[in-house]
Structure formats: C-alpha cells, structure tokens
Amino acid sequence: MNNHPYLRAYIAGVAVPTPMMLCGLTGYIVMRYVFNVPVPIERAVAFPLAVVPNAWGLWNVAYLAWREHWHLPLGVHGAILPLILIPGGFVLARLLGIDFIGQNAAWMWIAFPLAFAIYYLAWKYLVSFCNHLLGVA
Amino acid sequence: MKPDDKEIREMLRNAMPPIDAEPPDLWPRMLRRLHEGPARMSLFDRILLFAVSLGLVAFPAIIPQLLYQL
Numbered sequence: 001m002n003n004h005p006y007l008r009a010y011i012a013g014v015a016v017p018t019p020m021m022l023c024g025l026t027g028y029i030v031m032r033y034v035f036n037v038p039v040p041i042e043r044a045v046a047f048p049l050a051v052v053p054n055a056w057g058l059w060n061v062a063y064l065a066w067r068e069h070w071h072l073p074l075g076v077h078g079a080i081l082p083l084i085l086i087p088g089g090f091v092l093a094r095l096l097g098i099d100f101i102g103q104n105a106a107w108m109w110i111a112f113p114l115a116f117a118i119y120y121l122a123w124k125y126l127v128s129f130c131n132h133l134l135g136v137a
Numbered sequence: 138m139k140p141d142d143k144e145i146r147e148m149l150r151n152a153m154p155p156i157d158a159e160p161p162d163l164w165p166r167m168l169r170r171l172h173e174g175p176a177r178m179s180l181f182d183r184i185l186l187f188a189v190s191l192g193l194v195a196f197p198a199i200i201p202q203l204l205y206q207l
Contacts, residue, residue, distance in 0.1 A: 024204040027201075027204060028201075028204070031201070039201075044205060047205060047206075048204065048205055048206075052206075082206070085206055086206050089205060089206040090206075093205070098205075107198070107199055107202055110192070110196055110199055111199055111202055111203060111206065113192075114189060114192050114193070114199065114203065115203065115206065117185050117186075117188065117189045117192075118189055118203070120185065121182060121185060121186060121189070124182070125178070125182075132170060133167060133170050133171070135166075
C-alpha cells in the first residue's frame with residue numbers, strides 16, 4: 001500500500017467530518033424550518049460544507065508530509081486546526097452577514113478551548129483510526 | 138546474446154512483477170484492521186471528554202457556533 005499516500009491521507013481526513021456535517025446540516029434544517037429560527041442557512045452552509053471537510057483532508061496530508069520533521073502526535077496536530085478554522089469561519093460569517101456568528105465575537109473565548117479539546121479527541125481517535133485503516137500511518 | 142546479458146535479463150524479470158498481474162485484494166486487510174477494535178481511551182482523554190460534555194451543557198448557545206465552525 002505505498003501508492004498515493006497523500007491521496008489516502010486526504011480521504012482519511014475527509015472521512016471523519018463528512019458524516020458529522022450531515023448531522024450538523026440536519027440540525028440546522030430542523031432549526032430553520034421546524035422551529036423557525038431565523039438562520040440564513042443558504043449562506044451559513046458554505047463554510048461547514050465546503051471548507052471544513054477539505055481543511056481536514058489537507059491538514060491530514062500536511063501531517064503526513066511534516067511528521068518526519070515535526071514529530072507531533074496526531075491529536076496535537078489536529079488540535080491546531082481550530083486556530084485556522086475559527087477565525088476563518090468568523091471572517092466569512094462577517095462577510096456573508098451571518099448574524100448569529102459574525103456579530104458576537106465574545107463566544108470565541110469559550111469556543112476555542114472546547115474546539116481544541118474536541119479536535120484533539122477527534123484526531124487522536126477517529127482520524128487516527130481512518131489513517132490506520134487506509135495504511136497512512 | 139552474451140551469457141551476461143541473459144543473466145541480467147533473468148534477474149530483471151525476477152525483480153519486477155509482471156504488468157498483467159492481478160492487484161492484491163485489499164478488502165481482507167481492511168476487514169482485519171476493522172476487527173482489531175478501537176483504541177482504549179486514557180484517563181486524561183476521558184476527563185477531557187467529560188469536560189467537553191460539561192462545557193456544552195453549561196453553554197448550549199455555543200453549539201450552533203461550534204457546528205458552523207467545526
């Protein structure tokens with residue numbers, strides 16, 4: 001299994017957030033159309049559906065490319081990703097006028113530690129499992 | 138053809154797999170890895186998971202933001 005290791009790393013990284021996106025999108029649709037919460041879902045889905053899974057895949061490729069030099073555990077490597085995603089998502093929310101994200105920056109102080117912990121656990125167990133399954137690491 | 142050429146040709150043929158050979162079946166290998174079972178969680182990770190759950194219960198308003206960002 002030495003063929004295309006970066007492609008397999010990308011697939012292993014994308015495989016974890018994609019089913020979660022399905023759950024998240026279902027939650028948003030229920031919020032919007034069942035409980036009539038005024039969430040601009042058409043604009044809000046762009047970041048979680050398009051950017052986040054690709055970021056996971058590319059971050060896993062980066063892990064494979066850098067692990068010879070950095071020697072970071074996979075969980076710690078994954079926990080760094082929110083440092084890019086949260087500000088990126090916040091900026092995009094401001095640009096697209098998604099009020100429930102872009103207008104209130106105070107929640108980020110709570111979101112960062114939670115995101116670090118969630119990402120650490122997800123990468124340590126779920127992405128690591130997918131990597132092992134696909135023969136990446 | 139010199140005898141050395143024949144020997145080199147034979148060595149090359151033995152070293153490289155034939156082009157029309159069947160690719161190895163990866164499915165049994167994948168099934169074996171699936172049956173190995175999940176990794177055990179350390180105490181630190183269990184405490185971290187508990188803290189995350191506690192944080193989400195304490196601040197439920199953060200859940201839509203986390204779903205959007207993550």
